[in-house]
Amino acid sequence: MAPEIVAKHANPDIKTDRFSLAVVLFLLWTNNHPLEGKKGCPVCMDAEHERRIYGTNPVFIFDPDDSSNHPVQGIHKGAITRWPFLPEYLRQEFIRAFSKEVLSDPSKRIIEQEWLRLFIRMKGEIYKCPCGEVYFADPVVPNQYPACRKTQFFPVLYKNIPLQPAGPPADETLPLSY
Ligand SMILES: [Zn+2]
Numbered sequence: 001m002a003p004e005i006v007a008k009h010a011n012p013d014i015k016t017d018r019f020s021l022a023v024v025l026f027l028l029w030t031n032n033h034p035l036e037g038k039k040g041c042p043v044c045m046d047a048e049h050e051r052r053i054y055g056t057n058p059v060f061i062f063d064p065d066d067s068s069n070h071p072v073q074g075i076h077k078g079a080i081t082r083w084p085f086l087p088e089y090l091r092q093e094f095i096r097a098f099s100k101e102v103l104s105d106p107s108k109r110i111i112e113q114e115w116l117r118l119f120i121r122m123k124g125e126i127y128k129c130p131c132g133e134v135y136f137a138d139p140v141v142p143n144q145y146p147a148c149r150k151t152q153f154f155p156v157l158y159k160n161i162p163l164q165p166a167g168p169p170a171d172e173t174l175p176l177s178y
Pocket residue numbers: 129130131132133145147148149150
């Protein structure tokens with residue numbers, strides 16, 4: 001439920017749906033709710049506490065400027081384990097989707113097409129590591145393989161700027177050479 005609904009400032013609409021979409025996507029990737037960090041201790045949760053966490057004062061668990069709701073070791077295992085292995089561009093999109101600015105301004109929510117574009121890119125970057133693991137390799141900001149923790153650097157060709165001498169014609173845009 002979007003913060004403005006929890007805070008009783010709005011009714012469900014397409015903008016609140018976009019918040020819910022971002023939450024579902026984050027849950028799928030990390031198995032953790034984006035607003036349930038150390039502030040969201042379920043034992044001490046009452047209605048007012050819930051209203052603050054999800055409505056009036058939501059803080060993303062990976063907010064780079066506010067550590068007050070960071071995930072807790074031993075409790076938020078999915079988030080802690082999986083977050084480092086998401087491609088940087090996906091992490092940045094979640095940081096934007098759950099930034100204080102976007103949480104408080106429904107008109108800035110990320111639209112469906114933007115998510116779709118990211119996932120199309122991810123599909124194109126599925127890579128099989130020499131150790132056998134298949135994962136999403138980010139050739140722009142190289143990330144580690146989840147299993148062997150090695151980082152693979154890919155030759156990248158930008159339009160008209162060949163970065164490796166023996167490659168396809170320089171007038172083609174070929175982001176990867178797997
Ligand atoms: Zn590997």
